Amino acid sequence: MALYEMSSENALSPIPLTSFSSMGVYERTHLQKALRAQISAITPGVDTMVLAEEFGDWVGANRRIDLLCLDKDRKLVVVELKREDGASMELQAIRYAAMISAMRFEQAVEAHRKYLTSIGSTTDPERAIRDFLELDDGERVELDEEVRIVLAAATFGTELSTTVLWLNKQGLDLRCVQMRPHLLDGRLLLDVQQVIPLPEAAHYQVAIREKEAQQAVARSSERNMTKYNLSIDGRTFANLAGRRVIYEIIAEALRQGVKVDAISGALPWKGDSTFLSAPGLLSEAQLLERTGNPGSGYFSQDNMLLQAEGCTLAVSKRWGDQVMDAISSIVDLLPAANVSVELSSPTSEPEVVAYDGFEIMQDQSTTITITKNGVACTPTIRVLRDLAAKLGVEVTNGAGKDMNTRQLGAKVMEAVRAQPA
CATH class of the missing domain: 1.20.1380 (Replication modulator SeqA, C-terminal DNA-binding domain)
Structure with a gap:
C-alpha cells in the first residue's frame, strides 16, 4: 500500500517509494545497526532483546546470523535481513534455527558478552539477560527448544510467502516483516509492517498450533461413535x-x-x-x-x-x-x-454404589443421581460435596476449579469402592 502525506487542506500527496540500494543503504552497515538499537520495530507484540550480532559460534559452519535475539518466553529468535527481495532467506534462517536450538543459557550469556564488548558496553551480560527475563540471581534458566524466526526485507515474493505460510501450519514460528523505504524532503522514512502472519491473526494461529499438538496424542480416541x-x-x-x-x-x-x-x-x-x-x-x-x-x-x-x-x-x-x-x-x-x-441405545446397566445410607448411581451417559430410602436427593452436587468431605475427596480439579456433578460423582464413587468391605 502507498504512503501519503495529508496537507492542512486535506489533500493527499503520495510519498515516493524508493529502494535501499538507490539510497546507498546496506544491510549490515545501516539496516542491521539501526534495527539492533530498535529491535521492537520488527518484533511487534513480542518483547525482545538482542543477544548477539553476526553470530556464528558453531562447528563446521561459516555462515552468521544477522541478529540473534531472545524473547520473554525464553525462546531464541533468529533475525535475518535483506535490503531488497527476501528470496530464499527462509531456508537459510531455518538452518540457523536448527543449529542454535540446543543453545544453553551459559552459551547465550557468552554470546551476549561478546556482543556487548563489540559495542563498547560494560554491562554484565548475565545480569542483563536475567533482568530482561525478570529472574533472580541463582535461579535456574533453561532456554525453550522452540526457536522463532523473523525475516525482514523490502519485499517478499509469492514463493517465499507460500513457503512461510505452509511452515507455520507445520508448527514453526516464522514472521515476515516488510520494510518499505520512502523519500520525503531528503529524509528516508521506513514503513514497517508485519505481513505474515497478520498481527490480528497471530494469537489465533498460535492457539491453533497448540491445540493441534495437544490433540495429536488423543486422535485414536476421537473417533467416538456413541x-x-x-x-x-x-x-x-x-x-x-x-x-x-x-x-x-x-x-x-x-x-x-x-x-x-x-x-x-x-x-x-x-x-x-x-x-x-x-x-x-x-x-x-x-x-x-x-x-x-x-x-x-x-x-x-x-x-x-x-x-x-x-x-x-x-x-x-x-x-x-x-x-x-x-x-x-x-x-x-x-x-x-x-x-x-x-x-440413543443404552448398552449396559447403570452402576450403583451405597454409602452412608445413600445410593449413588451413574448411568451409561455418566449422569449422576443420588437417592436415600428411594427418594431422590437434590441438588445432586451439594450432596456429593457433603459425601466428598466425609470421604476425603477433593472437590476441585487440576485447574483449581470446582468439579461438576459428573466429575465429582465419579470421584466419590471411586472412593466408595475403595472403602474396606
Missing part, C-alpha cells in the same frame, strides 16, 4: 454424535448470554482451542482466511458458525473421551438449564 439423544427446552435432537451435542449446548449457552471466556474456562483441557474465533460477522471463507486455519477440526460451515461478543465462532469437533465432561461443564453454566442427554 450416539446421543438431546433435549433442550423441549427441542429434541435424536441420534447425535457427541461433538454435535456439545455444539448444540454451546450454542444454547451463547443464546442465554454465557460469555465465551466462561465457556472456554469451564473446559480447562481445551481452553482457547474450544473456539476458532475472529472479530466481525464473517463467512466460513473469511474466518478461515483471517485465522489461517483449514477448519477441519471445527464446525466452520456457514450454517454452523455462531456469533457472540462481536466475533464469529466455530466450535471444536474434537473432544475425545471427554464428551460427557464437556457437556456437564457447559450445562452448569446455563442460567436456565432444561437440558437432558441420554444414549
